[in-house]
Amino acid sequence: METLNNEVSQKANVIESESMVVRFSGDSGDGMQLTGMQFTDTAAMLGNDLSTFPDYPSEIRAPIGTIAGVSGFQVNFGSKEIFTPGDLYDVLVAMNAAALKVDLPRLKKGGVIIANSAGFDKKNLGLANYPPDVNPLEDGSLDNYIVHKMDITKLTKNCLTDSGLGTKEVERSKNMFVLGLLFWMFDKSMDSTIKFITEKFAKKPDIANANIKTLNAGWDYGDNTEIFNTRFKVKAAKLPTGIYRNITGNHATAIGLIAAAEKSGLPLFLGSYPITPATDILHELSKYKANGVKTFQAEDEIAGICSAIGASYTGNLAITTTSGPGMALKTEAIGLATILEIPLVIVNVQRGGPSTGLPTKTEQADLLMAMYGRHGESSIPVIAAASPSDCFNADYEACRIAVEHMTPVILLTDGYIANGSEPWRFPTEDKLKPITVKFLDKPNGAEGVLLPYKRDEKLVRPWIKPGTAGLEHRIGGLEKQDETGNVSYDALNHEKMVHLRAAKIEKIADYIPLAKADTGKDKAKLLVLGWGSTYGAIKTAVRECIAEGGDVAHVHLHNINPFPKNLGEVLKAYDKILIPEMNSGQLLQLIRAKYLVPAIGLSKVQGLPFTTTELKAKIVELLK
Amino acid sequence: MSTTTIEPTSKMTSKDFSSDQDVKWCPGCGDYSILKQVQTVFPDLGIPREQFVFISGIGCSSRFTYYMDTYGMHSIHGRAAAIASGVKASNPDLSVWVVSGDGDALSIGGNHFIHLMRKNFNLNYLVFNNQIYSLTKGQYSPTSEKGKVTKSSPYGSVEEPFNPSELALGAKASFVSRTLDRDPKHMQMVLKRANEFKGTSFVEVYQNCPVFNDEAFFAYSDKETKKEEAIFLEHGKPLIFGHNDEKGIMLDGITPKIVNFKEKNMSPTELWIHDEKDKTKANLISRFFDTLFEGEHFPRPFGVIYADERPVYDEEMTNQIKAVNAKKGKQSLNSILSGDKTWSIN
Numbered sequence: 012m013e014t015l016n017n018e019v020s021q022k023a024n025v026i027e028s029e030s031m032v033v034r035f036s037g038d039s040g041d042g043m044q045l046t047g048m049q050f051t052d053t054a055a056m057l058g059n060d061l062s063t064f065p066d067y068p069s070e071i072r073a074p075i076g077t078i079a080g081v082s083g084f085q086v087n088f089g090s091k092e093i094f095t096p097g098d099l100y101d102v103l104v105a106m107n108a109a110a111l112k113v114d115l116p117r118l119k120k121g122g123v124i125i126a127n128s129a130g131f132d133k134k135n136l137g138l139a140n141y142p143p144d145v146n147p148l149e150d151g152s153l154d155n156y157i158v159h160k161m162d163i164t165k166l167t168k169n170c171l172t173d174s175g176l177g178t179k180e181v182e183r184s185k186n187m188f189v190l191g192l193l194f195w196m197f198d199k200s201m202d203s204t205i206k207f208i209t210e211k212f213a214k215k216p217d218i219a220n221a222n223i224k225t226l227n228a229g230w231d232y233g234d235n236t237e238i239f240n241t242r243f244k245v246k247a248a249k250l251p252t253g254i255y256r257n258i259t260g261n262h263a264t265a266i267g268l269i270a271a272a273e274k275s276g277l278p279l280f281l282g283s284y285p286i287t288p289a290t291d292i293l294h295e296l297s298k299y300k301a302n303g304v305k306t307f308q309a310e311d312e313i314a315g316i317c318s319a320i321g322a323s324y325t326g327n328l329a330i331t332t333t334s335g336p337g338m339a340l341k342t343e344a345i346g347l348a349t350i351l352e353i354p355l356v357i358v359n360v361q362r363g364g365p366s367t368g369l370p371t372k373t374e375q376a377d378l379l380m381a382m383y384g385r386h387g388e389s390s391i392p393v394i395a396a397a398s399p400s401d402c403f404n405a406d407y408e409a410c411r412i413a414v415e416h417m418t419p420v421i422l423l424t425d426g427y428i429a430n431g432s433e434p435w436r437f438p439t440e441d442k443l444k445p446i447t448v449k450f451l452d453k454p455n456g457a458e459g460v461l462l463p464y465k466r467d468e469k470l471v472r473p474w475i476k477p478g479t480a481g482l483e484h485r486i487g488g489l490e491k492q493d494e495t496g497n498v499s500y501d502a503l504n505h506e507k508m509v510h511l512r513a514a515k516i517e518k519i520a521d522y523i524p525l526a527k528a529d530t531g532k533d534k535a536k537l538l539v540l541g542w543g544s545t546y547g548a549i550k551t552a553v554r555e556c557i558a559e560g561g562d563v564a565h566v567h568l569h570n571i572n573p574f575p576k577n578l579g580e581v582l583k584a585y586d587k588i589l590i591p592e593m594n595s596g597q598l599l600q601l602i603r604a605k606y607l608v609p610a611i612g613l614s615k616v617q618g619l620p621f622t623t624t625e626l627k628a629k630i631v632e633l634l635k
Numbered sequence: 636m637s638t639t640t641i642e643p644t645s646k647m648t649s650k651d652f653s654s655d656q657d658v659k660w661c662p663g664c665g666d667y668s669i670l671k672q673v674q675t676v677f678p679d680l681g682i683p684r685e686q687f688v689f690i691s692g693i694g695c696s697s698r699f700t701y702y703m704d705t706y707g708m709h710s711i712h713g714r715a716a717a718i719a720s721g722v723k724a725s726n727p728d729l730s731v732w733v734v735s736g737d738g739d740a741l742s743i744g745g746n747h748f749i750h751l752m753r754k755n756f757n758l759n760y761l762v763f764n765n766q767i768y769s770l771t772k773g774q775y776s777p778t779s780e781k782g783k784v785t786k787s788s789p790y791g792s793v794e795e796p797f798n799p800s801e802l803a804l805g806a807k808a809s810f811v812s813r814t815l816d817r818d819p820k821h822m823q824m825v826l827k828r829a830n831e832f833k834g835t836s837f838v839e840v841y842q843n844c845p846v847f848n849d850e851a852f853f854a855y856s857d858k859e860t861k862k863e864e865a866i867f868l869e870h871g872k873p874l875i876f877g878h879n880d881e882k883g884i885m886l887d888g889i890t891p892k893i894v895n896f897k898e899k900n901m902s903p904t905e906l907w908i909h910d911e912k913d914k915t916k917a918n919l920i921s922r923f924f925d926t927l928f929e930g931e932h933f934p935r936p937f938g939v940i941y942a943d944e945r946p947v948y949d950e951e952m953t954n955q956i957k958a959v960n961a962k963k964g965k966q967s968l969n970s971i972l973s974g975d976k977t978w979s980i981n
Contacts, residue, residue, distance in 0.1 A: 056978045203976070252981055256974045266971050273968045280725050300959035302966055305952065307724055310750035314717035317710070317747075321690070321721025324708060325729070329721070347711050440968045477706035477722070477729055480685040485654065485701050487709030488693075497656065498701065 023242045025198070030089025031245050032097035033193065036114045037106030037130075039072050039082045042186035046104075047084025048432075049190055049204045054088040055257040055434050056203055058247025061088035062399075062547060063259075064096035064620070065430045069287065069370045076130070076138035081113045090246040094398070094547030096431065098622035101243075102196070104189055106130050106163070108139035111147060123157045123241075125192065127185070129164035159238055163188050170228040174221045184225040191229020197243050201226055253436040260399040260428035261288070263435070264358060265295035267406030268330055269304065275414055275446035277328040281306045282318035284337060287370045288426040289360035292332045312340040316357065320344060323353045324486075326450060326476040328410060332358040335377050336366065338421075342385050345419055347488050349389040349512065352464070352472050354413035354420075358406070361425040363618040372618025373427035375543050376594040381421040382572060382601065388509045390516045392416070393572040395423040397546035400435035402428060405569060408523075411446045416519055417471045423571075425593070427620045428544040451475045451482060456494075463496040469522075470515035517573050526575040530554055531564025537633050538585035540610070542568040542598050545591055545621055552626035561634050571598070579606050587633055589613060591621055647678035654704040660695060665816030665842035669763060670702055672822040673732075680730075680830055688729050690719040692744060695770050696736035696763035696842075713744030716751040716760065720948075723756045727949040730830070731758035737778040738768050741797050745777075751835055752806035757947040759829045759836045764799065767848035785847075799839045800921040800940055804914070809834035811917065811941040815841035817856035821867070821937065833944050855935055868920070868938035873906035876934045883907070884933070891919055891928050917941035 033050065035043040044065055051063050066083040073080030087097035102123045105111040107130025118124065131148050147153055148160050167185040174181065187208075194201050205223055212219035233239045272279035283293045283306070297306040305322070309315040316331040323329035333341060338359045348355045361377045363369025377384075381393045392412050396405035402424050409422040451473035456462040463484050464472045475482050484496065492499035493507055527533070529546075530553045541549045546567050553565040566581060568574070575581075582588060582602070588610040590599045596612035603610055613629050615621055652674040660666045677687070687705035691697035693712035700707035706729075710718050719733045733751075740748050740762045751760065767785065768774040774787035778799065782791040803811045810832045814825040822840065829836035841852040855865040866876040866884070874884035881897040883906035896906060910916060917940050923933035 052976060056976065058978065058980060247980075250980045252979075254973065254977050254979050256977045258974070269971055270968060278725065280721065282721055299966070299971075300956050301963040302971075303956055303960070305724060305956070307721065309717065309720075310746055313714060314720070314747055314750070317714045317717035318721030318724065320710075321718040321723075322725035323721075324718075325722055325726040327725045329725075343711055344714065351708070437972045437974075439972065477688045478685055478726065480683065483685055483687075483705050485656075485689075485703075485707040485709065487700065487707075488711055489709065 023240050025242050025244050027244045027246070029091050029245070030087060030093060030097075031102065031197070031243055032085065032087045032100040033102045033104070034083055034085045034100040034114055034118070035104045035189070036081060036083040036110035037104070037186075038075055038109070039068060039070070039080045040075065041082070041106045042183065043082050043084050043106070046186045046190050047086055049207060050193055051086050051088075051432060052207075052257055053194070053199050053201075053203045054086065055255070057199060059088035059090065059245055060093040060248035060250055060434055061086055062093050062096045063432045064427065067371055074138075076107055076109055076135045078109045078113055078139060081110050083110075083114060088245055090248050092248065092250070093433075094551045095620070095623060098624050104193070106189070108135045108141060108147070112139045112141070118156065120155055121157070124153060124159065125189065126158060126160040127163040128160045129162045131160075161232070166228065166232065167225050170225055171221050174217065174224070176217060176221055180218060180221065184221050187222045187225040188229040188232070191226040192233045195230045195233030195242070196239070197245065201230065250434070251436060255434045255436050257432050258400055258403075258435045258437075259291070259430060259432040260396065260402040260424050261291035261360065261430065262295055263400055263402035264396075264406045264424060264429070265292045267403040268296065268328070268356075268410065269299060269302065270403070270440075270443055271407050271410030271446060272304070272328045273440070274443050275328060275410070275448045277326065277414065277448060279304045279330070280319060280322035280327040281330045281332065282309050282315045282322065283307070283332045284309050284312045284315045286312070286334045286337045288362055288429050289332045289334045289337070289358065291429070292358065292360070312337040313344060316341040316344040316355075319355055320348055320351070320353065323348070323355050324477065326474065328414065329354070330356045330358065332360070334360050334362050334370075335364045335368070335380070338377060338380065339384070345391070346385050346387060346389055348419040349385070349391055350488055350490070351486050352417045352512070354417055354474070356406070356409045356413050356420050356422060358422045358424065360429045361423060369618040371426065373425045373544065373620060374593050374616065374618060375423070375425055375545070376597065376616070377423060378542070378571065378594065378597040379600070381423055388513065390513045390572065391418055392420045392516060392519055392570070393423065394420060394570055395543040395568065396428060397543060397567055397569065399428045399431050399433045401546070403435070407443065408569070411444065412519060412522075414446060414448050414474075415471070415522070416469060416515065417474060418516060423543060425544050448474070450479070452479060454481065462494045464491055465494045466511070466515070470511060470518055520573040520576045523570045523573070523575060525577045526566055526568065526581045528564045529567050531557055533564070533581075534584040535564045536562040536585070537564070537587045537589060537630065538582065539563060539565045539589045539591065539626070539630065540568065540582070540598070540602065541565065541591060542571060545593065548621040548623055548626055549591060551623045552630060555623065556627060556630050556634070561630060563630055563634065568598070571601070574605070582606055582608050587611065589629060589633055591615070591626055591629070593620065647684065649674040649678060651684060652677050652704050654702050656701045658702050659698065661846050663843070663845035664695070665765065665844070666695060666699065666763060668816040668819060669761070669822065669840055669842065670699060672819055672826060673703070676823050676826045676830075680827070682730050686728065686730050687732065688722055689732050689734055690715045690722060691734040692736075692739035693770070694736040694739045694768075695844075696734055697739060699734040713739055713742070714747060715739070716744060716747035719758055720751060720754065720756055723758050723949045724952055727757070727953060731756075733758060733760045735760070735762050737762060737764045737766060737776045737799075741799060741802070742777045749802070749806035752803050752808040752837065754948045755807070755809055755834045755945060756949055757833050757835070759838065761838045761840060762799065763840050763842040765842045765844040765848055766796075766851050767844055769844045769847050773847040798921060798924045801918070801924065803837045804918055804921055804941060808837050808941070809943055809945050810836040810939070811921070812837065812939045813839045813841070813937050815852055815855055815937065816843055817852075818937075825939065828939055828942070832942055834947050855937070864934055866923075866934040866936050868909045868936055868940065870909055870911045870939065873903040873908055875903060875906065889919070891923070891933065893931055893933065911939055911941060912943040914941060914943065
């Protein structure tokens with residue numbers, strides 16, 4: 012491998028580029044997600060900054076060859092800082108006609124298409140809804156692109172004739188051919204993928220060998236075939252020094268929970284019911300049995316949160332993970348946790364709604380549900396993650412607030428950052444903020460009386476574990492008398508308790524960071540105010556506009572309830588405020604209502620993240 | 636047990652389990668008796684008071700939690716089983732008691748009920764069955780008999796009721812029992828058995844609602860009718876009932892039959908001998924409830940219908956954690972944070 016890698020191809024020109032976007036696109040069964048992930052891992056380890064965007068259908072295996080079955084994986088990698096998976100791609104791998112049909116519109120003019128001609132036979136063209144007798148690979152319609160067509164299926168078969176594997180296994184290896192070819196095109200080492208294959212198929216050496224052979228065949232095909240006359244070189248990025256790993260948002264969320272459990276000294280309990288796109292958090296956490304992590308796959312969403320409430324009651328760091336429809340089912344229980352005043356983190360990995368909506372696509376449309384979607388007056392903290400790796404920070408912070416302020420907390424991520432990945436300069440244990448937990452172990456009132464709802468200076472009540480002798484008491488969903496926690500139907504007491512619970516949440520503002528410009532100055536003509544996963548696209552757009560002389564800045568909200576204390580002041584320093592959201596303007600409503608500012612919304616509800624281009628266009632328009 | 640006891644359990648009395656809250660059930664409610672029997676039995680269970688946790692849902696029954704001087708949570712409608720699952724999974728040392736009613740457990744909480752039976756956490760599940768919705772002032776419940784006239788069924792309910800013990804057995808319950816509010820001794824016996832049993836112990840308690848469904852179960856406790864209408868099961872003992880203990884139940888193939896064994900000069904040992912571990916027979920016993928076998932009306936069974944221990948969820952979960960930990964060892968947080976593929980930028 013080393014020799015091949017170091018030998019600069021004699022035949023091909025090498026084009027250096029600051030960043031490249033590659034889109035792997037094929038049938039759901041073509042292994043495009045795995046191919047993309049392998050390519051990404053290698054790019055990351057070789058020092059590129061990057062951002063990925065897996066874009067797959069909700070059907071596991073939609074009918075083969077159809078447009079509904081197209082599964083894509085996009086990666087933007089560069090020698091500069093990368094914050095988005097890229098608006099348009101430089102290279103499109105199309106394993107069949109449907110993949111080309113779906114993804115061609117976002118290929119740059121002059122971009123490279125690598126097409127598997129076996130996926131462009133009459134049947135596949137028909138399934139992709141091309142008119143009869145039209146084959147885009149042959150009718151000149153792709154003349155503005157560089158098209159490399161080859162029968163990848165046949166090439167794979169040829170290289171595995173003696174492998175002894177069945178047709179199905181041989182067929183399945185064809186993604187490795189593509190990967191080998193791409194590694195050649197971008198001059199990237201195959202070592203990491205070979206190691207991955209060897210480990211994955213340790214018990215099936217036939218399959219491991221076949222995959223490695225096909226991978227090599229892909230590389231050699233690039234190296235030996237004259238049609239490939241261009242290779243690309245994307246140098247390592249100048250990122251801050253340190254040790255990095257690649258991480259998806261869901262993975263970061265899972266280990267954020269483990270970190271918070273470890274730092275707080277609490278056992279970790281997850282009560283969850285599988286739902287796309289949140290399930291990977293359950294998968295990941297269930298691997299950590301050796302660390303005592305308890306994962307409970309409940310009978311439904313309600314049991315997911317209720318079991319977590321039970322675990323929180325006994326003194327665990329308790330979590331439930333879900334997506335929009337699941338959060339709707341959990342709302343009654345969130346109300347219970349709110350009145351009980353026990354810690355709980357509800358992770359909502361948002362997806363397109365309402366109802367089943369677009370389960371595998373992204374959206375930020377659960378913000379108002381997180382804020383207000385409960386019965387009664389029940390304000391609880393809402394925190395949003397900005398990027399895949401920020402899921403770790405946001406999640407850790409959600410846990411800290413939950414246990415230190417005795418409240419359920421909603422963490423919002425979404426499908427885009429949950430499945431997307433980026434390099435992460437991960438922290439070491441000692442760099443993590445401490446999380447302070449104290450359980451009451453003796454009566455806290457005068458004359459040995461227990462007052463379960465007596466509050467401290469943060470307005471927080473004590474956490475009391477069942478099993479503590481002498482502190483037996485009852486809590487419940489009925490309104491409780493101030494301090495004693497006994498059932499009370501007293502009118503004025505109810506009003507007092509409603510205000511106390513709300514004031515407790517407001518007080519959290521004293522314990523969270525202030526808002527400040529992420530990019531740009533503290534005072535400018537235009538502020539782009541964002542929250543959640545729009546971070547990368549806004550940051551890229553604002554940076555580019557500033558570079559082009561625009562007077563614009565970017566503030567990103569991590570805490571949405573309560574807002575940072577200084578947010579009102581911050582907003583006043585800008586002439587205009589633009590709020591881009593993947594919904595119809597939900598933060599927009601909150602900001603306008605609270606601060607009485609004429610903020611302008613930019614809405615996109617297509618199940619897809621904003622592109623930098625879209626944001627720049629709006630910024631430029633507002634700066635005019 | 637993870638905590639120390641403040642006083643030797645033997646010295647506790649039923650008063651130690653009464654909270655300072657006024658009990659607010661209607662006069663004559665069967666719930667008073669259940670509360671009393673629980674408070675009577677608890678001091679002798681050998682469990683420190685702080686280890687008891689009551690989890691209840693919503694309904695008259697679920698106020699129970701407030702009246703026990705133990706730990707407790709009065710939660711939301713139907714969800715007590717799910718909350719209790721989390722309590723027991725996260726702290727298996729606690730003695731967890733779920734208190735629920737026929738609506739709470741079998742209607743809104745039906746899904747949690749069946750899955751709790753299947754998962755078999757080591758806890759006790761008391762369902763106060765009064766065959767009516769009381770807290771909402773009198774609507775038919777999932778255990779109300781067909782044709783029941785209530786406020787929401789003025790022309791009679793058209794629904795078939797659940798048979799709770801049959802439902803529990805179908806959901807793989809490992810302990811299924813029935814008792815009634817008007818038989819304190821029997822209830823105390825069943826409560827003790829439930830506590831001793833390792834697994835989810837399902838106790839159905841027939842409970843009189845004097846306001847909305849009065850006398851629904853009096854046939855099983857009134858002197859006049861009790862002997863004919865109720866049969867009290869004991870493990871290893873024949874199934875005998877009747878005014879003069881003259882009737883027995885036998886099996887003809889898989890069909891239960893009532894015989895007057897005294898008239899026929901049969902020995903009681905020839906009758907059906909109750910075997911708590913026989914699930915097939917437990918299924919038949921549970922069906923005395925609503926099935927006529929060859930046109931015959933059978934007495935209602937009380938006692939432990941089925942009890943056969945099998946692995947419990949909380950222990951299985953703990954054991955799996957221990958086994959994986961022994962094999963792989965605890966991973967340090969730093970190694971979890973770094974993962975196994977890293978690179979350096981200098």
